[in-house]
Amino acid sequence: QLMMGIHELRLSCVLLILVIVGPQSGLQHSLPTDPTYNAGVVEFIPPPGEGQPKAKDGLRRVKNIIESNLTSGLDILVFPEYVLNDYSLLTYVPDPALNIAPCDVPNYDFILTELSCAARARQIYLVIHVKEKVYCANDPLPVGHCNVSGINTYSANVVFDRQGRVISRYRKTNLFRYEWYSVNVMPQPQLATFTTDFGVTFGHFIGADFLFWQPAQRLVAELGITDIIYAAHWFNELPFLTAVQLQEGWSFANDVNLLAADASEPSGQISGSGIYAGRLGRLKAVIYEEPTTQLLTAKVPKHAYRQSYQAPPLPTPELVLQVP
Template identity: 45%
Template sequence: MITKELIVLLVVALAVDTSQTSTPSSPFYTAGVVEFKTASSTFDASQQVNNNLAAYLEIIASQEAAETDIIAFPEGTLNSVLQSTFVPDPTSNIVPCKQSQYAHFLQKLSCQAQISQKYIVVNLIEKENCTKETQAAKNDPRPCSNDGLNIFNTNVVFDRNGTVISRYRKFNLYFEPYNVTLNSEYGEFSTDFGVKFGHFICFDMLFYTPTTELVKSKITDFVFTTMWFSELPFLTAVQYQQSWAYSYDVNLLAAGASNPSVGSTGSGIYAGRNGAIVSVMKSSPERKLYVAKVPKKGFKESESVPVKQLQIRKKRTITSYMKNLLVKRDPQLDTFTSSPLNKSANHDNLCHKDLCCHFHYKTTILTPIANSRSYQYRLAVFDGDRIYEGIKPLGWSVCSILACINNTIQGCALAFDEDVIVSPDLRFDHILIEANFTKTENGLIMPNSVDDSLMPLPVNSFQFNITDIGSKTNARFELLTPKDDLIQFGIYVNFFGERSSASLGLVSNTLIALCLLLFIMEFKRWRW
């Protein structure tokens, strides 16, 4: 019997050009990342997943997606615990399309990958049966829950035939009521266009396991599904995505959940040291596919394929962005060693513990427009532990120039009120920040910047170099293009491990509790 649904699928199949865009001999592949707003919370769980699924399928079948080899969707925007699904083991080479033991949305996505002939990466809530026998088979001594299910935050990858070829369960959870595997899994898959990918989820980006381990295994292309909660001055979404991809010199496909009212937005496609090909931070939610041609790493002819920058840097400001986009502030910023930038000088040194940062700068005094306010700048240094709302301390070091709404550190990483006219009274014609950091194979030293449009500086506007000197690593971050709207410009080092045993003392229990309460409130609004 020919159903209406079958007719629609046949029409889509005929309309879609299934010719393969990229082959192993191509110097590039075509990728798409989706900035995606989940369905309204006024729907019940079944309605929500159906609404989200319909939008996913429409995007995959759209004309905009026609030339893509691979499309990535963001974290947490498809289903809920109430609509969780079993996911086949990738080693079984199963095509879930029309197999009833899997949730209908997993079946439909498998079918659509097959019809459109694309690699599809989605993030979903997975369920897995848990018994004493299954735990023993995995050498996992932990007991099962009373309902006999494990629930995971999971990436699933379909190939062009709709086969599940990779599954990764998030290892570094951020206040999420899910299970984790005993040891980290490694999300990776190979494609018919000659590129091997690693993939990971949101908070994983800040940790060594499994993300940096995938980089060290020589994988050069990554898919990143995320529901990022942006934080000034160092961790807004696109800012950190570009910094991470640049520092490891890898291609990165980042798909971000779009819910600016709780702080989630930020998607992009990055070509390592060549920077963002396309990237967006949105102050209003959207469901949109962003497409770019990505030069293959290590490809002989890749030098002849220029990175076409699609990034649009609009003249919106943080003040206008933050009217609708919630941006958190680093809760440890007030513990930094800081001092006002001396406009009459051209250099300064500042230390925190054993870290000393050297700042060289050339500025021009500007005349702001009447009845306006201007950012004041401070030098800031920190060396110690970073605590993410009281969980998972990581060692980090920072040398930075910060924009502040007043002349105190408490005024940094904040925006002026919406009704304030902001006009610069200072332009940086040149900046050089230099420091010697503890040498470690497990650390990541990054150039880190963001301007008044909540976007990182383009890679052609700066120079960044690191050099090993004995037991230290010297880093130099240099601004090459004059800039009058800097919010943060600095060297950011993630050591992927705790630096001091007293780390929890850096943030008061009260602050941790308040941050946790805020996140739970946001979490309840966002996840159904």
């Protein structure tokens, strides 16, 4: 009886600890009342090849990052443009108004299904770029004629919430060079936004959109968005169009937080990612001479709490372990 009493006492203590602190595997999320949120952007080496092998390789590496310890505690994670599928393996994207979690719907393409499940498992907001397809019969809006295949193609950002639901989608407006041959655009630029459980509303866009009034400046000037997500495959060009230079300048000029994720192909003049806090300055930024996959993280100050925010010291170069 004495041993049983000791056992019951130990069990009661364990249960009490679990009630008070929760399971150790639980992830701490930022709250609407917190002065900052935890953000990550990924400079990412695009996978080689094309079609399904390319998509599977890119997806495997994307999931490795999402599932790694480095993302523990992040509220939101952003990947660049052109890191998954190409135009030979398009994917459908559900209407965000339906709040569908592809993780629960097996008839969606494996790309969306696995990303949805990964976001849910990690309890993180996930922003990633895909090549989207839409049947012409279901898509009367785009500029230009339908492809002979009967399918319209879009360059799109997809946003998953912590439950793996698609809550926002943005279709690129300002196409770059060869994209005009294979990608549709909407007749009116979309102003894509979503609101998070940590009290921040984000706007998002892609690539060359950065240089135009619509949608980039309209999100800030007309909707008053203070936090912007930017997925890019940016071609650096001197003297005024290098990635980090442009990102930091745009964030400073508009005094908005900017989460910018770029692909990493320095041989093609493509590199440069960062997290910026408007007039408070750069929080993290990188640009590489060699192909590099790197996760950058920062505590980003919310605009409502800026008066009490103390900016970190200016960043200095440091050797950071890369994500495998």
